[in-house]
Amino acid sequence: MKHITLLCLVCLLAISKIQNAQSAGNYLYNNNYGINTDRAAVNINSPSGNTISLKAEVMMNVKPTSYTAIFSATQTGKDIYEVDSLMAQRIDQIKYALGLMGIPASDIHIDAVSMIPTYAYKLEEKKFSKRSTEVPVGFEMKKNIHVLFKHHDLLDEIISEMAFAEIYDMVKVEYNIDGMQSYYEELRKAALEVIDSKEFTYESLKMHLDVYSMGDGFNCTYPIERYKSYTAFNSGSSYQAVAYARAARENNITVHGKNTTINLYDEKGYDGFDQQFIVQTAEKNKTIFYDRMPYNQFDKVINADTEEPCIQLFYNLQVYYNILNDAQYQAKMDQEAAVKKAKEDAEKNVGKKHRRRRN
Secondary structure, X not given: OHHHHHHHHHHHHHHHHHHHHHHHOHHHHOOOXXXXXXXXXXXXXXXXXXXXXXXXXXXXXXXXXXEEEEEEEEEEEOOHHHHHHHXXXXXXXXXXXXXXXXXXXHHEEEEEEEEEEEEEEEEEEOOOOEEEEEEEEEEEEEEEEEEEEOOOOHHHHHHHXXXXXXXXEEEEEEEEOOOHHHHHHHHHHHHXXXXXXXXXXXXXXXXEEEEEEEEEEEEEEOHHHOEEEEEOOOOOOOHHHHHHHHHOOOOOOEOOOXXXXXXXXXXXXXXXXXXXXXXXXXXXXXXXXXXXXXXXXXXXXXXXXXXXXXXXXXXXXXXXXXXXXXXXXXHHHHHHHHHHHHHHHHHHHHHHHHHHHHO
């Protein structure tokens, strides 16, 4: 009964570990940064003498306003006329099918890439020799088809129509965004709010900040720049390697590269341990996935909850201050009040002069 209970406990622990791995993702097979239990590193913004700088880093996830899918079409034939005719038929078929989906011809652009001859080898047999000569046998034409569409759901249908026309090479999908300036204005306002909140922290500690300089900058990243690849697999030892290692623990077992030889040699001279066998490794499936820019470096993220790859916009604002004590701050306020009063008096005097001239 105790053995059964212990076995059940081991099974539950194993299932728990599998569930935890699934929630993290197979990407951890290649990158172990996600299972780090160290304390988080927090940057401290320390004053330098009587100066200090405050920084605001904000990011916004923006869904694209349109997409551009680029497909590569290749056509071969015996002569130029045949190649051009067959390519034109396939492109007309694509335009008709996409038109039924609501994509007008004006949103389809055909980019001619190349037109080159193709060659083959012709064997010539003579009395005392044989010669293989390269001769032209036809032509090959390549064209790229650019398709502009508004809704991402149409991409699956576009791919199907391209495959029906025997076009299987989707080069890439570009994400387009309209009105970039309005998004940057929103980022700038969010950064100013972050700076205001940080200023309040110092003011609540009775530290007066006086701005003397600033710097800022924009940047963005598109989904095509954020895709990464990984290969998830566990590699174990072969049956022969385990058997020989158990029998002679002092053996040296060395594996180099793919489809190579493992040599086992025992210095004590056991019979049967001077063996060789071939290791045939399996092809591992490589996967790509969208890896967004992490949120942990930003003070504020706008539209953080998004389910699809987005264009990520960044704005950094850094403000430099002089730190004033109460006396310095009061003197500064008095000076500003005096300058303001002098300006108001000057404006009043100018107004009085104008009124006198009119009278």
